[in-house]
Amino acid sequence: MHCSIARTFAALDDAWSALILRDVFVGLRRFDVLIEDLGISRKVLTQRLLHLQDSGLLSATAYQLHPKRVEYALTAAGLDLVPALLALLAWGDRWKAPQGPPALLSHHGHPVKAKVVCSRCGEALDARHLHASAGPGGRRAAGTRRMYLALAPRARRSAR
């Protein structure tokens, strides 16, 4: 997959994984607590926790040995994903929360909303001022549709 959005979603697997990361972030770190909170089946939660560990987003540390019980924590990559999840949360607060934000975030004690800015100039990113092209890890090809090829190669092109 030559697209970092696709790879990010592959690491997340699905919405459950994002909600598991959210829960671990707010301090719900044990299997039974996650089960109770998410209303998810044990089988699905087990699968998602393994996938998040395989993807390098969660780590597990035993807090009891007989029987073995583990506590989950965000890895460096998992912690680094939180701001992007908060950018999604801010969007949901703007467009899908008619009764007001379900959760409020504070940052160093003051209220915060996540804002996505340009790393270079600091301006709030606006989709209309952006242009995409092939990067070093992208698939380059002759022709005029460079952006097309860069961002979204057809599956069968990968085989070449």
Added chain:
Amino acid sequence: MHCSIARTFAALDDAWSALILRDVFVGLRRFDVLIEDLGISRKVLTQRLLHLQDSGLLSATAYQLHPKRVEYALTAAGLDLVPALLALLAWGDRWKAPQGPPALLSHHGHPVKAKVVCSRCGEALDARHLHASAGPGGRRAAGTRRMYLALAPRARRSAR
């Protein structure tokens, strides 16, 4: 669902929807072009396009009447989601792109990476400096686990 992350993923449905938004963002706006690019079935693409329209992220405008053919565009809500998707893309570039970023973005002509900052102080958001609590649209409840209840109510609590 008392969580704007959950609602955002519900609007997206799944990873395909994020990739469809990405494609429309980079200019792939017609059904057959999307089919070719994504390697997705016509049935799944049709479902996802309808869902994205129902969720208010995509609009469809006819460009041909006999037979009817439409072109998709991001709505205001869809355009507003792009920066959050770019925050996911930046994460994927950092953690899931060992060969370098597949795509490069430019913003007003200079290279850009999306960066998620605090809307108040402008500092890059770091998960370790954030705290969450119940907001106006959240579910408040007595007890000590206010954050727990605010961010992640159990499904059966919604029925009360």
